[in-house]
Amino acid sequence: MSVTTLQDDKLQPYMGTLQSIVSELGSQKPFQSTLKSLLQTLSENHNFRRPHIVIFDPETRTLKLTLAHGLESEDSIEYEPGVGVTGQVFTTGTPVIVPRMKEHPAFLNKAFGRTDEELAELAFICVPIAIPGREGDAGEVIGTLSVDLPSDTAESLEGQTRFLEVVAGMVANHATYLQEEIARQNHMMAQGINGGELSDADAASANIIVASKSMKLVLNQVSQVGPSRATALLRGESGTGKELLAEAIHQASPRRDNPLIKLNCAALPSELVESELFGYQKGAFTGAVQDKKGLFELANNGTLFLDEVGELSPTAQAKVLRAIQEQEIQRLGSEKTLSVDVRLICATHRPLEELVEKGEFREDLYYRINVFPVFIPPLRERREDILPLSEHFLSTYAEEYERNIKRISTPAIDLLMQYHWPGNIRELKNCIERAVLVCDEQVIRTYHLPPSLQTAESTATDSNLSFCEAVAKFEQELLVDALKKARGNMLQAARDLRVSYRIVNYKVKKYGIDAKKFAVARGRTR
CATH class of the missing domain: 3.30.450.40 (GAF domain)
Known part of the structure; x- marks a missing residue:
């Protein structure tokens, strides 16, 4: 109509x-x-x-x-x-x-x-x-x-x-x-579950920033499984934000006021993981000078998040299975059984199905933790999230390091969007932190980004470019940024660049830049 x-x-x-x-x-x-x-x-x-x-x-x-x-x-x-x-x-x-x-x-x-x-x-x-x-x-x-x-x-x-x-x-x-x-x-x-949409407060508490449809679907799944006590299995590459989603699931559950205990199963030797999970009695082994509660006990009536669950040893897998099935654990060196009420969230980047076929992961444990799988797409498959995440990290680190950085330039955004991000959000976060530290302007530009993101074309250092062509590329970037900031007002752009209006007008015509299209721009680079 x-x-x-x-x-x-x-x-x-x-x-x-x-x-x-x-x-x-x-x-x-x-x-x-x-x-x-x-x-x-x-x-x-x-x-x-x-x-x-x-x-x-x-x-x-x-x-x-x-x-x-x-x-x-x-x-x-x-x-x-x-x-x-x-x-x-x-x-x-x-x-x-x-x-x-x-x-x-x-x-x-x-x-x-x-x-x-x-x-x-x-x-x-x-x-x-x-x-x-x-x-x-x-x-x-x-x-x-x-x-x-x-x-x-x-x-x-x-x-x-x-x-x-x-x-x-x-x-x-x-x-x-x-x-x-x-x-x-x-x-x-x-199903007798008091469910609800993942609220703004819940998402904010976990620092979840999304714009892509695929991640909105993931958040919808989080809101579905959150109010239940079902075991969730977060699948995805390293750095995709599995820990943040585990926090979001906990916040969406009736257990939100009770502890959320986390353990990275790959961060400890296999012999120490068991003592961390289940605790130990005094004298259970050399150095056990006093009783210690395990993470299952500490997470009682709350949530236990096991990251990289595929790294658990066979013995630990058997004990975790018993804890899930019977809601009971035993400390190392003790014959006493302790009842625990723990909601389990697991995460892994490994192909558990292949590990089951190889006999490296218990099949019965796999089916126990795979009740509600959530697949988190890598950052390269949800590029709509790159810009809002970058802006969020820029704001965070600019405040932390007390830098007066306003935004990310358009060419720098293009570079961020083109990169394949093997390290996902973790790599993007580190990239923006580094850029904030090295930036001595109010705008993050391509040359502030890590070398791993740089290409000859993006840095205007292609061997096919002459000196004059490389300078022209840089001039265009400065002009576009100034016109965006000034909402297409060439006079204000000239003031910001500290040059005459005549020069800006000449350069705009020379490079074929349409200043009018920036008149309604709302600064998507910020």
Whole structure:
């Protein structure tokens, strides 16, 4: 749909709202927070009251009021498909305009507790939220977007409806996540689990920064397994953030107020891992001068995270299996059995299936810890996360080392995006820390990055480049960075570069740089 049916003098506010919505949908916030902000934007930028989203629940075959701005009551409100205005819009896939609520026989007024005076003065618009289908297919309607607004002329209400159809089309993908969340909540309730979406606070507490769909799926899996006591197995290459996800699972569980104990099974010799896990009695071996609790005891009523579980010795594997099955352990040198209530999270970068075939890992233990596997993709397969992670690390280390570094230059970002990151997030973190330490400017540039990332092309040292060509490359980088900072204002860019406007204007034309495209830039490099 198009908003061109709106009068030209009223078009600009709607375009501004659409720009805000695009920015919201492109943010890294959880989808519920994004849609809540969107509804608030509709309310604040226009005279829309009570904007709300209703989503169809395939399991109960009802429409559920899922998100609303201005709803005081938290009671669950449901609609039947085909019944009332909302139900009719969902069933037909066609918008409905109610010029005055009180005069429309199908308007049910089930939510918000509208007064008789409001019913007599307010109009109501409801548009379908549909996932686009293939060519010739109308697509699947999964919910509705509705608003209250003052009664107006038919032409004005029609224009408002066209605008809301545009908004509904923009939020359709996020609305599918809402539908999946409703289905997941139903499943969790059926299993007797009090589940919920991984909250902003939980994600922030674990410093989880994601933008890619693959990692959002991983976080969704974390929110699914977190509230249960099921054993989770985190699979992925070294440096992908398995420990942070273990923390997120713990924070999403009812055990969040109890200890989260961690052990890297590869960091200790096999003979010491057992004493660390299960503890020992005084005199159990030379040097055991007093009793010591093991990590299973310390994690009682909490969570135990075993990183690199594939490195456990056969003896330790047998004892871990018993601890999982019987919820009992024995300290080394003791015959006394201790009961423990521990939720186990394991992680490994090794192919456990191959280890089982070789007889290096117990098959029964493998099936015990592989209850809920979570596969974490390497950084090279989720490049959308590189920039937000880099900016996060830049902010962290700039503050820690007291460096006044504002952002990462565009060529440096390109270099970060092109690299294959064998060390994943850990390598990226170290890379940005080094860049912050060596940077003596307010911008991290390509030459501040480690040599392992450098290429002849990126550093302008290709043997095919002349001195003048190499200088030209550097000039273009400085110009682009200055124009981004100045939002396309060449006069301000000249001031920042401490050169005349004439020189900047000449260089911009020489290199074919379009300064206007930076006028609306919001500094994605920061």
